[in-house]
């Protein structure tokens with residue numbers, strides 16, 4: 001699609017420019033209350049929880065997963081956001097009864113009968129730009145919203161191989177975000193390649209090796225994967241599955257539903273040229 005094509009190009013350009021168990025806890029049906037502190041347990045791997053129901057895939061639950069990148073205001077860079085855009089979108093979500101959830105809650109709802117709050121939505125930010133810490137995290141705290149950051153394990157502020165600095169978050173910032181209970185850190189490969197062009201000998205490093213690095217930083221299993229540039233094929237999906245991930249997201253556009261397959265979940269890109277009107281129209285199905 002036109003928008004996706006532009007997004008991928010913008011991301012590629014932006015990237016080139018800037019980069020070169022809670023075992024024993026029962027899954028309970030519950031309504032979450034956004035005025036209460038969010039549950040800090042859920043970002044851990046839900047497959048390790050003692051579940052009270054049989055694993056049954058629920059195909060009737062569709063949830064929007066918003067896909068953002070950088071949050072700073074850079075005219076001409078589609079992967080950034082207009083000044084005030086995120087605040088306006090978050091305020092609209094809050095005042096229209098949306099409840100942010102994390103992937104643990106989504107997984108539990110899809111497989112174990114966990115009762116989601118009304119109008120559930122996931123907020124994801126790819127690539128781990130510093131603007132997430134400076135511009136997004138304060139808004140999450142203000143609105144008591146949860147979000148997921150898909151982090152490139154080799155680019156935690158410096159490129160791991162050469163120690164050259166990049167405008168991505170530091171290890172200390174990732175630790176602070178995860179400890180806040182508002183942000184879940186998940187995987188976005190080791191070096192952000194188009195994985196369909198990566199030789200099979202390097203796939204393991206990109207997919208499993210990256211999760212080992214990140215899990216040491218954030219002290220929980222990395223179990224959700226985000227394909228760089230949304231690119232995948234059957235070999236990549238198989239490697240993601242055998243590397244211990246339970247879910248994976250794409251750049252295919254739409255609400256996420258298990259009928260898409262747990263390793264090829266749709267998302268909804270929000271760009272700086274996504275108007276407020278378009279934002280509301282995209283999420284209109286949740287208001288019905």
Ligand SMILES: [Zn+2]
Pocket residue numbers: 126127188192228229
């Ligand atoms: Zn990315």
